[in-house]
Amino acid sequence: MRLMRSLIWTALFIKQAVGEYGMAHFSEWGKSKGKDYCIFFNSQWARLPQDLNKASRLLAYDLTASVLCSASDVPEGGFPNRIPMVLRGNCTFYEKVRLAQINGAKGLLIVSKDRLIPPFGNKTQYEEIDIPVALLSYADMLDISKSFGEQWQVAMYAPNEPVVDYNMVIIFLMAVGTVAVGGYWAGSRDIKKRYMKHKRDDSTEKQDEETVDVTPIMIAVFVVMCCSMLVLLYLFYDHLVYMIILIFCLASSVGLYSCLWPFVRRIPFGKCRIPENNLPYCHKRPQVRMLLLSAFCVSVSVTWGVFRNEDQWAWVLQDALGIAFCLYMLKTIRLPTFKACTLLLVVLFVYDVFFVFITPFFTKSGESIMVEVAAGPSGSSTHEKLPMVLKVPRLNFSPLALCDRPFSLLGFGDILVPGLLVAYCHRFDILMQSSRIYFLACTVGYGIGLLITFVALALMQMGQPALLYLVPCTLLTSLAVALWRKELPLFWTGSGFVPPPIVMAPINCTQTPVPPTEETAVNPETQISEVTTSQSEDPPPATQEEEVSHLTEEPANKSE
Incomplete structure (x- = not known):
């Protein structure tokens, strides 16, 4: 320290x-x-x-x-x-x-x-x-x-720099709102998918996005990729910036579609399907409203890509696409245990601090690699900026607004990394029936950490590694709640997500339960979901009259 x-x-x-x-x-x-x-x-x-x-x-x-x-x-x-x-x-x-x-x-x-x-x-x-x-x-x-x-x-x-710019309020609301909505949505969706048979309006089409459980190996690979990409961007910014812009356009259009589809599917129009064809995507005969929504999302992303350097209004589209991308990632990526949450947040905490505070001692210009890449190198010939940030123009009269920093920035990583912990807390809340206390405490901790980041930015007048303040506030808050409720072992290992197996009694006394073999053994993580599904789908044994009635009605049902 x-x-x-x-x-x-x-x-x-x-x-x-x-x-x-x-x-x-x-x-x-x-x-x-x-x-x-x-x-x-x-x-x-x-x-x-x-x-x-x-x-x-x-x-x-x-x-x-x-x-x-x-x-x-x-x-x-x-x-x-x-x-x-x-x-x-x-x-x-x-x-x-x-x-x-x-x-x-x-x-x-x-x-x-x-x-x-x-x-x-x-x-x-x-x-x-x-x-x-x-x-x-x-x-x-x-x-x-x-x-x-x-x-x-x-x-x-040299006019005085304002202590805090009003645009910080906008960034605070966008960041906290994205973390809260993304964590709540991801947690609710994950529980619903795990314990219930989720049915769409289109029973023949499975449109649920698969979630990805993060493992320690994935965390190590991800951090190495982040470090390598950041250094490459610092060294070859003008060559790689257009690749990042293209990736952002594609990913943000997918994220925008994922966020808007739950609302569009409630509209009772456009359910008709397109005719049969051999096109790569349309051979499944998607609904017309799906195609219209896809075209809208792509057009929004392309519009931003064309007019991305219009400082007066392009930042609004960038922030909207960025929030949609963050919500999509929070819904797709899942941390299975608090142990994995701690590992990811601590490693990225060190990564953020190193590239902001330590790298100025190694660069020729004395500038932070993280700040230089996020804001765009002043010596860049393309004058392009990376889109992987929320940006709001300065609202106060300031030399920085006239010089090379006309916007206040907050990276997507400062939203996604704590947001994954917030989503984990919400899933744990639902399964432990704890009245959303973990979710609310972690969200409040994120907001406090963001406020501390703004205070440090105002006092030091230099770029801050937001994870330096966000990681302790979110991790320690969640840990304190688990200790207070005496649920730390369950919270640490995620054991609360696997309810104890339900032993089913034999149907009659003459039958004895057969011990499970290696082929018939049930995974404890999926046992409860299989039991719930079998109970909800399999009807009780039918009587002889019901079987006769069913056989009598079967041809009529087939003809219908």
Whole structure:
């Protein structure tokens, strides 16, 4: 715990020492209306005012043809009460800002064609310089040249970051709602399928999706695949991002169909079937409403894929498809025991913490691999973002909204991993008849863990591994309830899912029960379901009159 705490504070110190986001307000000379551009500055050179009205509007000097690394680059007369704009070049930041300051400049904007890095120096240099220095992207510089006239005025300022953005409320409701609905749906569906003969409207078509029980080997393989895929995305992001987008389109359309079908099948229209054919899927003659629903889900997924970079509204479709995908996965994947739940959550807890807090010490840029991949590398040539997150635009005025982080993100793993535990708790509740206490406690624990994540994000102002807070809150809450109810052995091994076998009495006294052999032995996990099915389907022995009546009525039934 001490090591983890020291790493967190070290990462926080690095973040504060590296730099801060600010804004440069450009406008034509003598006009107040203009446009804001993102800048990256180091407050140890000189601090910027927090309000635009308090910032000095000075004439910008376009010196982007020079790098200002020597006195020969300084124009005649210097930069009196001006803010020069120069290219990055190969000299140090100190050399540039020192030349600008001794020649009368009131600030310095360094235009960089590469990724924006903080203008750093040492303590002595910080004390010598008293003008602000900031980095501006080359693309923004070209936009400034096109948008304004020959003379520009610029004012640099750094508004305060809001402690908590209002979009966190939307993300909280979506995440907790998905976990609660998915866990409740998955638990109820699993119990119904295990103990009852589930009949559809179409008795000839079995449309139940098969559930997958997670084993320790599957967990190990899954974690290795996650680590490998995350590293590959970090190294070859531009080549793999389109594959991830395609997979998301396919998986989300399937998830959306799975979520909408229970509602569509209640509509009394479109039950007619298509004619016989030899098409790969349609040879089973599905109903018209099934085909219409499939077409609708695919069209929604394709629409998002085409317009995925429309920041104003595409995030709504992405969140809707993402929630449907999460619900589908919670319904399909099943953790059979609390032991498996603990193993999965603890392993992914370590995975999340490592790739957020530890990897910055190994990367050249000092950035977290997890945060870099989730938000999209700033140096990516495709400028594509991974869709495996819930995203909501920032609702407060913030430099981050103008710079490279205009959205708040929550990964699907932060919903699915605790959601599997919530689904397990609901199944255990139903079978133990515990009035949903495990389900409610685990859901509340998830909500508390998410709130703690938001608080840590606001205090540290850096990307957080949500599982660092979600895993303890959900696991410890479920464990506490099991200890309080004295059901920990059943809860740990999942023994509550296998009721004791029911011994059936012989039909008459002359018959003796035959001991089961290896061929006739019954699996204890399926014994109760077989007994229930046989009791519900097999009618009692018929009397002789009933048999005669049945034989008499049989031809009529056949003719019907």
